[in-house]
Amino acid sequence: MKSMEEQVSITTYEEAAEILAKVGILPLAPLIPEHPSISGITKAENWHTGTELDPWAWRARFPGEGLAGYGKFIKKKAVLVSKEWFPVFVAAAGSSLALEERYNNGLSSREALTLLKIIRTNQGIDTRSLRAEAEMKAKEKKSQFDNAVTELQGSLDIVISGVKERHNAVGEKNGWNSTSFETASHWLKESGLSMNPGTREEAIQWLHSRMDGIWTPAAITWINKALSW
Numbered sequence: 001m002k003s004m005e006e007q008v009s010i011t012t013y014e015e016a017a018e019i020l021a022k023v024g025i026l027p028l029a030p031l032i033p034e035h036p037s038i039s040g041i042t043k044a045e046n047w048h049t050g051t052e053l054d055p056w057a058w059r060a061r062f063p064g065e066g067l068a069g070y071g072k073f074i075k076k077k078a079v080l081v082s083k084e085w086f087p088v089f090v091a092a093a094g095s096s097l098a099l100e101e102r103y104n105n106g107l108s109s110r111e112a113l114t115l116l117k118i119i120r121t122n123q124g125i126d127t128r129s130l131r132a133e134a135e136m137k138a139k140e141k142k143s144q145f146d147n148a149v150t151e152l153q154g155s156l157d158i159v160i161s162g163v164k165e166r167h168n169a170v171g172e173k174n175g176w177n178s179t180s181f182e183t184a185s186h187w188l189k190e191s192g193l194s195m196n197p198g199t200r201e202e203a204i205q206w207l208h209s210r211m212d213g214i215w216t217p218a219a220i221t222w223i224n225k226a227l228s229w
Contacts, residue, residue, distance in 0.1 A: 008036060008041045009041060009042075009043070010041050010042060011042070011043065011046070011053055012052075012053065013052065013058050013061060016038065016041075016042075016055070016058055017062075017067060019036060019041065020062070020067070020068055020080055020082050021082055021084070022214060023035070023036060023214060023215065024081065024082050024084070024085040024089075024207070024210055024211070024214075025074075025079055025080070025081050025082075025085065025089070025223075026038060026068075026079065026080045026081075026082075027074070027077060027078065027079045027080075028059060028077075028078040028079065028080070029077070029078070031074065031075070031077050031079070032074075032219050032222055032223060033216075033218045033219060033222050034216040034218045034219050035215065035216070035219040035222075038055050038058065038059075038080075039055065042055045059078070059080070059160075060160075060162045062080050063159060063160060063161055063162060063187065064161070064162045066083060066190065066191035066192070067082070067083050068080040068081055068082050068083060068086070069081045069083075069086040069089070069090075069159050069184065069187060069188075070159060070160045071153035071158065071159045071160045072150050072153040072154060073089070073093065073153060073154065073156065074093075074223070074226055074227065075226055076150050076154060078160075083191060083193065085207065085210065086188070086193070087188060087193050087194065087195060087196040088196050088198075088203045088206050088207055089156075089203075089207065090156045090184055090188075090195065090196065091195070091196040091198060091199075091200060091202075091203035092200055092203035092204045092206075092207055092227070092229070093156060093227050094155055094156030094157070094184070095155045095156070095157070096200060099112065099113055099116050099152075099155070099157055100113065102155075108151065108155075109144075109147070109148055109151060111134070111136070111144050111145065111147070111148035112148040112151045112152050112157075114134050114148075115130060115134055115145075115148050115149060115152060116152055116157055116158065116183075118130060118133045118134055119152075119158055119181050119182065119183060120183055123161075123182040123183065123186045124161050124162070124180050124181070124182050125180060125181060125182075126178040126179065126180040126181075127149075127178045127179050127180070127181075128178050130145075130149075130181065131145055149181070152181075156184050157183065157184060158181050158182065158183055158184060159181070159182060159183075159184050159187045160179055160180070160181060161180050161181060161182040161187060162179075162180050204229050208220070208229075
């Protein structure tokens, strides 16, 4: 039996949205066995073209339009989680403890706590501004910054909210685009959603019920192990 990734080939953002709504969780690159990914179901020649058919641009469009939470949520890899699944996914895969409590218990880094405090008061802040605010612009602090940002995504404290263009003093586009971040709770609110009130066990059970019949057994086994479900 072929996996969905082997069976499906798409071209447009709308087609990607349909796949995401069906499977609930869609990695940007191959990650989950026998499960589709954006790069696996699109044409390589459309990537980084800057057109509407460029899947690289979709990663910012999905969260920007409130259709999916986006970030490095699973094994430090970027995934999209559909609008319907995201509140439940946060309950199932995120930490049940506030970051301050995790930090006090030695379960979180000081850098992550510093960054989260800044993001809470500057929703949608871009990478450059965040590094400046946190006084982590120095090259030797880049690794600490990157690790802290990835840590916050893995615990579902923050999401990637989009990508901002970099402009020079006269307003012309200049240099690489910059990733922006916001808290998961803020993204949910802005997308007309609310936090899931159920327990972690109830959330996992809900997700399993949605995966049943759509995800392959191998894919379900993998994510259960990856997220300690």
